Amino acid sequence: MIDLILRVLEFAAPILAMMAFGLFGAGVLTELGLMRSLARIARPIFSFTRLPDACASAFVVSLGSAVAANGMVARFRDEGCLEEKEVVLCAVMNSIPVYVRELFTYQIPIVIPALGLVVGGFYALVFIITALVKISVVVVLSRLFLDEGSCRVPEKTQQGRVSLKEAVIRAFRRERRLFFKIAAIYITMTTLVFALRDREAFEAFSVLPLAELFGIPPESIVPLTTYVASPIVGISLLGPMIASDGISHIQAMIVLMLGSMFMLPFFAARSLLPRYIGLFGPRLGVGIVVFSTGMSILVRFSILVILLVFGR
Numbered sequence: 256m257i258d259l260i261l262r263v264l265e266f267a268a269p270i271l272a273m274m275a276f277g278l279f280g281a282g283v284l285t286e287l288g289l290m291r292s293l294a295r296i297a298r299p300i301f302s303f304t305r306l307p308d309a310c311a312s313a314f315v316v317s318l319g320s321a322v323a324a325n326g327m328v329a330r331f332r333d334e335g336c337l338e339e340k341e342v343v344l345c346a347v348m349n350s351i352p353v354y355v356r357e358l359f360t361y362q363i364p365i366v367i368p369a370l371g372l373v374v375g376g377f378y379a380l381v382f383i384i385t386a387l388v389k390i391s392v393v394v395v396l397s398r399l400f401l402d403e404g405s406c407r408v409p410e411k412t413q414q415g416r417v418s419l420k421e422a423v424i425r426a427f428r429r430e431r432r433l434f435f436k437i438a439a440i441y442i443t444m445t446t447l448v449f450a451l452r453d454r455e456a457f458e459a460f461s462v463l464p465l466a467e468l469f470g471i472p473p474e475s476i477v478p479l480t481t482y483v484a485s486p487i488v489g490i491s492l493l494g495p496m497i498a499s500d501g502i503s504h505i506q507a508m509i510v511l512m513l514g515s516m517f518m519l520p521f522f523a524a525r526s527l528l529p530r531y532i533g534l535f536g537p538r539l540g541v542g543i544v545v546f547s548t549g550m551s552i553l554v555r556f557s558i559l560v561i562l563l564v565f566g567r
Contacts, residue, residue, distance in 0.1 A: 263445050276320075306344060306397055310345040313327040317351075325349055367379060440532055479513060
């Protein structure tokens with residue numbers, strides 16, 4: 256039990272530190288009256304949607320940290336400034352910069368060299384398509400179900416400028432209750448996930464019958480199964496098979512789509528659910544994760560169908 260608690264704290268500490276930095280940092284910027292200026296940077300992107308300016312401000316913050324950006328969205332929701340539909344779409348938009356960062360920190364330096372230009376480039380393209388699909392869905396849904404958003408980052412009404420020290424004190428007083436609430440829920444959920452993982456709850460699902468159903472070589476079952484637990488290890492195992500012509504490019508792409516389809520729900524349960532439930536509560540947090548992860552799986556399933564129909 257003590258070992259479990261220590262592992263949870265080791266895992267959660269840097270994420271909670273990032274949350275704290277994001278919440279209090281955004282609070283300081285708001286007190287200094289700078290958040291409205293930041294919102295103008297994202298206004299061209301959000302001009303296609305009906306999301307309010309507060310979401311544009313959070314999106315700018317998500318360029319550095321999605322956790323910090325969603326912390327801002329949670330605060331706006333708790334203050335009654337954002338409706339639940341707006342919160343869901345704002346949270347999805349805040350996940351978009353992650354795809355851009357991973358393109359340059361994961362896809363280009365790791366995936367493409369490991370899998371080759373054809374298969375690696377294909378996998379990077381899937382990430383780009385997923386981001387574009389999510390943006391398109393947010394645009395369409397916001398226009399169908401939202402009125403013009405009125406939630407704005409509050410302007411400073413005080414005469415004169417607020418000092419940095421005063422802004423820090425005000426931000427701490429305003430954000431501390433929300434942060435401690437988030438931290439308590441996040442640590443609880445992370446402990447539950449770690450306990451389930453120790454009991455191999457996430458490894459109980461076997462992809463072997465499904466791999467056989469899709470007609471991929473028997474030797475590709477190992478990287479496919481491994482990919483679900485660790486994408487980097489799965490890619491490392493798949494790369495030599497492609498280089499030695501043990502598996503065709505199309506078959507490798509099918510393995511990647513199958514592996515990522517099964518990996519995403521486990522990744523969501525292990526990493527995203529504790530974070531989003533901590534920020535938005537159980538009902539809304541689960542809804543956001545299911546909605547966002549569901550879109551990612553649907554993109555991969557659609558591409559898998561295309562590969563199966565036209566790639567053989």
